[in-house]
Amino acid sequence: MKKFVCQVMKPALFTAVLVLPATGCGDHEESSLTNTAAISNDPETLLEDMEEVTSAQAVMEGENLYAGVTVTQWSRLRLDSIRKKGHSLLKKHYPEKTVHFSTDYKVWLELHAFKEELQKKSLSAKKRKKRLTGIEDHMKG
Known part of the structure; x- marks a missing residue:
């Protein structure tokens, strides 16, 4: 046995x-x-899948797509290439939208605050447009 x-x-x-x-x-x-x-259709998820990105905020308003990301500390040395990569990624997935993309932390904060206010529904159409125009100006700045 x-x-x-x-x-x-x-x-x-x-x-x-x-x-x-x-x-x-x-x-x-x-x-x-x-x-x-x-x-993967969500712009924030697409951006967060990039290895350099730690967090992303995105807002679609009409034909515009506003997106801001925070990046890892080491990746801050290559911000230009990250901007190009993120912008082309969004443009590829949303060809009908005008893409506004930034790696600036202030833009990320503004988009985050804007999204919170949208969830509370405390913004009129005129104020929404004014806030997004201000965010777009920060992206160009």
């Missing part, structure tokens, strides 16, 4: 322990990829 366990059962258990967990991994990865693809 001891010989049977050593010769047949140990290799069978060893194989089962190695093979069974690996067979369940394939289906799980496929479902997580489809969930990621469904969310």
Whole structure:
């Protein structure tokens, strides 16, 4: 009996322990990829997927898309290339929009505050347009 366990059962258990967990991994990865693809239309999610970006804020108003990001400290040395990369990424996914993109922290803060006010619905159309024009001026500045 001891010989049977050593010769047949140990290799069978060893194989089962190695093979069974690996067979369940394939289906799980496929479902997580489809969930990621469904969310990727959001401009903030697109920008946060960039490795240099730590946080993103984006507002779509009419035919304009305003976006601001914060970047990692080390990435601040390459702000020009990050601006080009972020702008082209948004333009690729939203070709019908006029994209306004910035890596300036002040723009990120303004967009964050603007989004909070929009959620509270405390802005009229005229004030919304004025705030976005001010944010756009900061982006050019």
